[in-house]
Amino acid sequence: MRDPHEMPGHLARRFQQIAVAVFLAEVSEAGFDLTPVQYAALATIRTNAGIDQITLAGLIAYDRTTITGVVDRLVQKGLLLRRASSRDRRARELHLTEQGRRTLRGITPAVEAAQRMMIRGLTDKEAAELMRLLRKAITAGNELSRAPLRDGATGERS
Amino acid sequence: MRDPHEMPGHLARRFQQIAVAVFLAEVSEAGFDLTPVQYAALATIRTNAGIDQITLAGLIAYDRTTITGVVDRLVQKGLLLRRASSRDRRARELHLTEQGRRTLRGITPAVEAAQRMMIRGLTDKEAAELMRLLRKAITAGNELSRAPLRDGATGERS
DNA sequence: TGATATTGATCAGTATGCTGATCATCAGTA
């Protein structure tokens, strides 16, 4: 374990580094300008229209202080609407714009190509096993980061 | 593949997020103030005294523009010496200070505890398989990021 | 040798991600 290259932490960082690079390359080649983080936020808002920022952060495991900037940039790009909630004046309701919906539809092939590209060295069986092991490790470690996943769909937050 | 949570890219990001949080928690609890990136740089310089910054970046797959700031902060903390090379006046030679060596020795147990913690949900066999699959995917994707790994030990750069 | 290309390092700018703080609002209770 003395060699940093054999440490899980190093491998995690390196795989993530490649994943982001591949995502940006594929998306850019398809003519879009969207980061992995922005894509995940957009896709999550599509299936949760009117969601507030904290709940959004929980659904994709982003830090609450990070989500502010991400939403800022998506609003800036015209892909998102942020408006005050009528029920809770602290909260902001998030909605896709028509351009946001178009962007999501158009970008999907590039995103899926990127997912295949970042595991291109693995067989299908190996790729499936990698996903399974990552999910298992992530589930066990969920509470260890400041921004754990909050599965809102199950009503856990109620 | 429509659910972002099933995408390799999302899993990569989340695992890395947990890995960093675990590292910082363990290291901080042991009384040290060092990031994963700073640790890897320090450990690599220990076994490659006098290395220049570009070579260091290649050995741990950091971007060359990132390494400048990392080295800055390590020098600031008194763990590293950066001095001009006599053979190539463009280059900076990096050396550990005595405090840098002491820090590396003292921090090792915490670093190893962190590596175990971030895969605590897996059996030993599963953990080994996860490492193998990550290494394989990373090797195949090495050239896809701006900061690929350059294995200086094999003399590839000669 | 002299023009050209390459290389080591740095910088400005942008985008995550975090720590810790603040502010307004809401919810619960005495």
Place this chain on the structure above:
DNA sequence: TACTGATGATCAGCATACTGATCAATATCA
């Protein structure tokens, strides 16, 4: 109702990472 605590959002500050540019020094080759 007034107090207290919790919550949604934002902010300042710091540390990765990246894009693309610049500068000085070195290497290469006509």
